[in-house]
Amino acid sequence: MTTPPRSLLWRLAASLAAAILLLWVVMMAGVGYQVRHEIGKALDRQLEWNAKLSLAAFTDDPVALPTVDPHRTAFALYDKQGRLQEASTSPPLPLLDGDRGEFDFNGQRWVIRVATSAHHTMVLGEPIAVRDYTALDTAGDLALPMLAVLALLLPLVLWLVWRGLQPVRDFAEAVAARTPERLEPLTQPAPPELAPLQGTLNRLFDELGAAFARERRFTADAAHELRTPLAAVQIQLEVAERARDPERRDRAMTQALAACGRASRLVGQLLALARLEQHGAAQTLARERIDWPKLCEALFAELDAAGVRLPVLQIHAPSPLLGDHALLTVLLRNLIDNARRYGGDGATVTVRIAAHTLIVEDDGPGIDADAEARLGERFFRPVGQALPGAGLGLSIVARIAALHRAEFRAGNGEAGGFVAQVIFPMPA
C-alpha cells in the first residue's frame, strides 16, 4: 500500500523551508569563510605593523619592549648575528628566513611576521586559533540576527504558500459543489495552471451530465413503458370480468395474458440491459474463444424447440473471436427475433457469418424511412407492430456489440428486406 501523498501546503512549505535552511547554511558558511579571510588579512597587516612598530620602538629605546598577553601574542628579538636578545616565551619564537610564515609552536599553529632593522630582527607571532575564534565570534554575531530573520521568514513562507494555494481551494470548493444532479460547468476564472484541469472537468461533467440524463430518461421511459402493458392487463381483465358471453371472456383473458407476457418480456429486457450496463461498468465481459457453428447449433436447437421457423445459416471461415458466448447468443437471438418480427410471416431469415462480420437479414418488405431513422431508439416500435415486443431488442444488440467493440448497423438492405450487421474488430 502506498502512503497517500502529502498536502500541497505541507510539500511546498517543507521544501521551501528546507531550501531556505540549506541556503542559510551555505550562506553562513560562505560568510564565515569570508569573515575569517578578511580578519586574517587585517590581523596579518596588524601583526606586520606591530612587528615593525615594536622593532622601531626597541631601536629607539632598548627597554621599551612590548608587554604581551602570552596567549594571544609572542615575540622574540634577535641581533644581527642571530643571537636571541629578548623573548616573551620560552622557548622563543625561532628566527625565520623571509618576513612571514606559519609554523607549529607550543602545540599551536602560529602566524609569524618578521621585521628587520640594521641591527635587530623582531619575530612577532599570533596563534592562528585566535583568528578562528575572532572569525567565529564575528560570524556568530551575524548569524543570530539572520537566524531571527529565518524564524520570521518560515511562517511568512507558510502563510504565502497557503495564500498562494487559495485558487486551488476555491477550485476544490467549486468542484465539491457539483452533484450528479447539478453538473453545471465550472465558470469562475481559474489560474492557467488549473485551466487544463478545469477544461477536463467541464468536459467530464458534460459527459457525465449527459449520461445521467440518459439514465434518468431511460428509467423514466422504462417505468412508463411498463405502464402500457399493465394498463392493457387491467383493462382486458375488466373486460373479461364484465363479459357475459364466454367467447368474449376467453378472448379478453387471452389478450390479458398476452399483455402480461409483454410486461414480463419488457422487464426481462430491462434487466438484461441493466446487466449489460454493469458488464460495461465492471468490465466483467468473458473473453472466450467463440465457436460460431456450435453457438448457432445450440441457439437453433432452442429456437426449434420453441417452434420458431429456423433461419438459413451460412458460416464461411469466421475469424477467431474472443467474446462472451452467452451475450453473443443473446445478440444473435435478438437479431433473428427482430428479422422474424419485421420480415413478416413468409419471409426467410438468413444468418451469414463470414470473416469478422455477422449479418442477419430477411427478404421481407423492410421498414419505412421514418422507422429506419428511429431504429436505435429505446422503446421504439414501428407502426402496426402487432407482435409482442418492447422496442428494446436492438438496444440490447447495440449494447452487446459495443461491449465487444463491434460496430452495429441496421437498416433496409439494397435488395430490400431488413439487414442487421455486426462487424467485430479485426483481431489484433
Added chain:
Amino acid sequence: MRILLVEDDPLLGDGVQEGLRDAGWTVDWLADGEAARTALQADATFDALVLDLGLPRLPGLDVLRWLRGAGLALPVLILTARDGIDDRIAGLNAGADDYLVKPFALGELDARLHALLRRANGRAATEMFWRDVAFDAASLTARRNGEVLNLTSMEARLLHLLLSARPRYLSREQIETKLYGWLESGDSNSLDVHLSHLRKKLGAGSIENVRGLGWRLA
C-alpha cells in the same frame, strides 16, 4: 355516443375498445397520430377523443394542438404513461380536457368520458330528463316515474342519442354512424327495428319522424 380512440398499443387499444363498447359507447380505434388527424378532419361526428400521447408518426400532443388550432371543440381525454406534473400541465395546456394515467380502470375512463360529455353539453346533472322519463347515461338505464324501463343496450344508446340531440332531428346516417362507427355496420332495417321497439317502450308519439330530417323526441 361515439368516441375516437387513438392508442398504438394493440392489447390496450383492443381492451379499451371492447370495454367502452360494453359500456355503451361506439368506439373507433386508430393506432397512429397521422391517421387520427385524417379521421378527425374527415369525420365530425365524434363526441369525444381518447388520445394516447406516445403515438407513432404524429405524437398525441401534436394531434391535440392541431385539433385546437383547427378550432375543433371536441372533448379530449388524454391517456398517458407519464404522470409528472409537467407532463400533465403540458397536456392540459395543449388543449386536453382531462387525462388518465396508465394503468387505469375501465370504470374510471367510462365515468370521466360521461363527465366530459356532460360538461361539453353544459349539463351538471348525471341524468337527462324527458317528459316523465329519467335517463342515466352512465348506467344506460331509463326510469319512468321511478320504475326501470326494460331497454336493450341498443335501445338505451338510441335513447341517449335522441336525448342528447334534442330538440334537433337526427338523420339515419347520423344515428348509424353514432351507433355503429366505421367497423360494424348494422343494416338499415335493424335501426328501424330498434326505433320501433323504443317507441313502443316510451309510448306512442314519443319519437317523431319527419321525412328528410330524421327522428327526434317529441
